[in-house]
Amino acid sequence: MSTYLLIESRDAFDSKDVAAYCDLAMQLTHGGHNVVLFLVQNGVFMARADAQTQLLQKAVSNGVVVLAEEFSLRERGVSLQGLAEGVECSPLDRVVEEMAKGVNVIWH
Amino acid sequence: MEAKKTLTFAIMDAPFEQARSTTALRLIGIAVQRGHDVNVFAYEGAVGLTFSKQRIHANEIHGRNAEEENHPLPHRWIASLIKEASQNGTKLNWVNCGLCVDERGADDAIEGVRRGTPADFLAFAEHSDNTLVIPTR
Numbered sequence: 001m002s003t004y005l006l007i008e009s010r011d012a013f014d015s016k017d018v019a020a021y022c023d024l025a026m027q028l029t030h031g032g033h034n035v036v037l038f039l040v041q042n043g044v045f046m047a048r049a050d051a052q053t054q055l056l057q058k059a060v061s062n063g064v065v066v067l068a069e070e071f072s073l074r075e076r077g078v079s080l081q082g083l084a085e086g087v088e089c090s091p092l093d094r095v096v097e098e099m100a101k102g103v104n105v106i107w108h
Numbered sequence: 109m110e111a112k113k114t115l116t117f118a119i120m121d122a123p124f125e126q127a128r129s130t131t132a133l134r135l136i137g138i139a140v141q142r143g144h145d146v147n148v149f150a151y152e153g154a155v156g157l158t159f160s161k162q163r164i165h166a167n168e169i170h171g172r173n174a175e176e177e178n179h180p181l182p183h184r185w186i187a188s189l190i191k192e193a194s195q196n197g198t199k200l201n202w203v204n205c206g207l208c209v210d211e212r213g214a215d216d217a218i219e220g221v222r223r224g225t226p227a228d229f230l231a232f233a234e235h236s237d238n239t240l241v242i243p244t245r
Contacts (some may be wrong), residue, residue: 099238
């Protein structure tokens with residue numbers, strides 16, 4: 001069993017690939033792996049509570065840990081209170097921490 | 109304090125064009141600040157990040173002189189990270205892809221940066237604890 005840090009930088013409303021990336025995250029959890037989906041840059045837009053997408057709710061309910069990068073949220077005016085259920089805020093440092101642990105890290 | 113690791117980053121975006129460049133430099137900065145040895149292989153447009161001839165400019169539309177405009181320059185950021193790594197007793201090895209430098213005429217890089225080839229990136233990755241590739245869109 002491995003751990004994956006999947007970094008999502010793209011806006012789900014701008015790129016259809018984001019849905020496929022979330023599917024990848026869920027396939028990995030179904031395969032018994034630990035998966036963290038780390039939203040950064042415009043990827044944090046889908047972390048808003050009122051975003052019209054079910055991608056993150058589906059990922060969370062399938063065992064994916066979903067984090068939204070603190071600075072990206074602040075840049076885009078998304079408050080911590082406005083985050084979707086199951087999404088946590090995280091500093092970018094988390095990426096370096098996970099890299100140092102040897103986690104499989106992929107940028108999308 | 110976490111154990112010192114060797115982390116490699118491969119980046120490709122030119123300066124001033126994409127948020128990826130800023131995020132990449134933030135990640136590299138965090139890795140340096142945390143005391144890791146860091147390798148960076150800059151490919152394609154990313155070789156422009158260390159171009160020493162970037163310079164600040166005024167903003168006449170908004171009535172700001174060059175100092176007031178305070179335009180950030182990637183080469184200054186990278187130079188400060190190279191210095192910080194040295195002061196920490198760690199390394200920030202920054203390699204620009206040589207052919208990419210030639211294509212773009214970006215020969216004048218800041219001190220502490222060298223040109224290399226994809227073989228350097230392979231060597232970095234093979235001898236690192238982890239590698240993150242940040243591709244272009």
